[in-house]
Amino acid sequence: MIQTLLISGALLAVGMALLLVKVLGRKNGTFSSQHIHDSEAMRERGIHCVMDQDREMRNRKTLKIEQ
Numbered sequence: 664m665i666q667t668l669l670i671s672g673a674l675l676a677v678g679m680a681l682l683l684v685k686v687l688g689r690k691n692g693t694f695s696s697q698h699i700h701d702s703e704a705m706r707e708r709g710i711h712c713v714m715d716q717d718r719e720m721r722n723r724k725t726l727k728i729e730q
Contacts, residue, residue, distance in 0.1 A: 686694075699705050699712045 695701075699710060700715060705711065
C-alpha cells in the first residue's frame with residue numbers, strides 16, 4: 664500500500680514539475696485559451712459556443728410560437 668502511494672506521489676510530482684516548466688517557458692506564463700470563441704480557425708468556419716448560439720436565438724425577433 665505504501666509503495667502505491669509513493670509511486671502515485673512521484674507521478675504527481677513529475678506532472679507538476681512538467682507543468683511548471685511549461686508555464687515558465689511561456690511568454691507571460693499563461694496558457695492560450697481553450698474556448699471555442701477564442702479560436703480564429705473556429706470563427707472562420709462560423710463555429711461558436713453553445714452560450715453564443717443560445718444568446719443569438721434568444722435575441723432573434725423572428726421566433727414565434729404558434730398554437
